[in-house]
Amino acid sequence: MAPILNVKHLDVKFELHKSEVHAVRDLSFSLEPGETLAVVGESGSGKSQAFMGVMGLLAKNGRATGVAELAGTNMLGLPSRELDEIRGRDIAMIFQDPMTSLNPTLKVQTQLAEVLVRHQGYDQPRAIRAAIEMLERVGISEPARRANSYPYELSGGMRQRVMIAMALLCRPKVLIADEPTTALDVTVQAQMLDLFRTLIHDFGTSLVMITHDLGVVAGLADRMMVMYAGRAVETGTVDELFYDPRHPYTLGLLNSTPHIEERARRLSPITGAPPNMEHLPDGCVFHPRCPYRFDRCFAEVPALTTLPGGRSKACFYGAPLIRKEDAA
């Protein structure tokens, strides 16, 4: 099957006062219909900016170049009027804070109905009926009453549901979720992850889940892409990357994550801190923190290379990675 979203050589740059930050470099990946792809990385990895670039939502000083084909249409370089047609209808994005997506001065039903009037040409009464139905689908009790409320009258979990309902109103082919559960309490987070699983199954939506939480990835995603300092460093199925990581950074992330089932295992953190994006190291950007580095890593940048089976990594180290308990 042809991928629904195909990103090739995506670069995102930000113009600063006297310099330029290259936030995303040469990023290529694809998303299959119905697939859930987790994009994992820490602050500054470019995981959010890559998708803000795809969606045309970068800050004024940002620019995205490359190709981002949604069902064959390159979203980059589309005139804004055409992009507006696609966004919200074929591809939608939701964020950590629902209030970034919701207008605080409008009733929930007004904002939801607007999407359907705009994109699907519904009349107002039909749009409101459809909006209330969608609120019910995302698990909001008394949907008609809630639809008649303002966002501030709803709890945090309910606002999150409203935002998801709004994103799914037009049954988009692709939903991009940027850390949607990070600010939530753990019991509400579990409800939301449950909801994502149900909705993407029922609607056949492809999901991109941007997160730093490997627990969220493990329970939800089919494939994952790990990013570091603006580049993809490893991609593969969730099982491949969790049980047989090939990039030292992926291994480092796994070793840094405390597990609820065990205690007293000393964590094996990655030493040092992520680089300053204005002054990236030469060679492989991860080499200053990498326990496996050798001469070549200081001078050359490893390309993302496909391995047998379809997974890929950007690392020169050839031998299997051994869990070094105290590699640091």
Add this chain to the structure above:
Amino acid sequence: MSDEELLRIEGLNKTFAIRGGLFSKPLKLKALQDISFSIRRGETLGIVGESGCGKSTLGRCILQLLRADDGKVLWLGRNLLDIHGEEMRLLRRDLQIIFQDPLASLNPRMTVGEIVAEPLRALRPDLNAAARRERVMSMMEGVGLQPEMVDRYPHEFSGGQAQRIGIARALVTGPKLIVCDEPVSALDVSIQAQILNLLSEIKERLGLTLIFISHNLSVVRHVSDRILVLYLGRMVEFASGDDLYDDPKHPYTRALLTAVPIADPRRARQRNIDALQGEIPSPINQPSGCTFRTRCRYAIELCAEKRPPLENTADGGLVACHRWREIGTLAAEAAVAG
């Protein structure tokens, strides 16, 4: 960890007055109700719960950054609620805190050296400038910061380094007890692990007692000897880390544990996610009887009528649930049926 009791909390209550509307009376928010437990010298006590459960308020009431309404905070046998002024100030050498947002908790106009020295200026007036500087340098080294950085400003540091500065500041007076309030929640995963390792290392090295407050159950499990679970300002369960995770007694503890995402795809797929319904009720308008009953699948009539008392369990823990003896069986039956 010894059996010696370092701190004992008895019947602690804390209420906040919330201003009502223009013509309505102020409302009362009961943030903590009837909290009683003790901490042993050298242990790490975890406090977990969701937003609004009172975990940070409890930490602050222990340190007397907030004054509880009534009850006792017995520090080495003396009630801190009765101690004021200069005497309390001197006691603060023993009682320190580490905050969540490292950069926000550091004064941007002070150098790192001044920040770390600040508690010494306030609490150790006997030390002169040279002695202070020497201590600051050794603290910085102890938390993995290069002493040469002493004259730099907070904005020049990354989040992980800033949290190390916060830790150095907490350690500089030589405290016995440190309250760590979400100390790694704002940090990236790779940095979080560095700070957790640092905390456990200095705890061993200096023989500290830690109160570790977090919403992240995996992190709390990793560091804590015993764990206190709060819900709407009340204790629902208190047990050793192993007992709490292996055999949770309270339905809320069970729900919290099953809600934690597992970073292991095969196990995550096998797991039957049985999400707790609804959200935490408003602390201003709490349910009658057991405050958890509105979200509890095991609630019966009794739960609305009578508040469950804290009962002792066979393994030395505490639990506040009318049905805690049956919950294990009921949950197993539900799993088979479901």
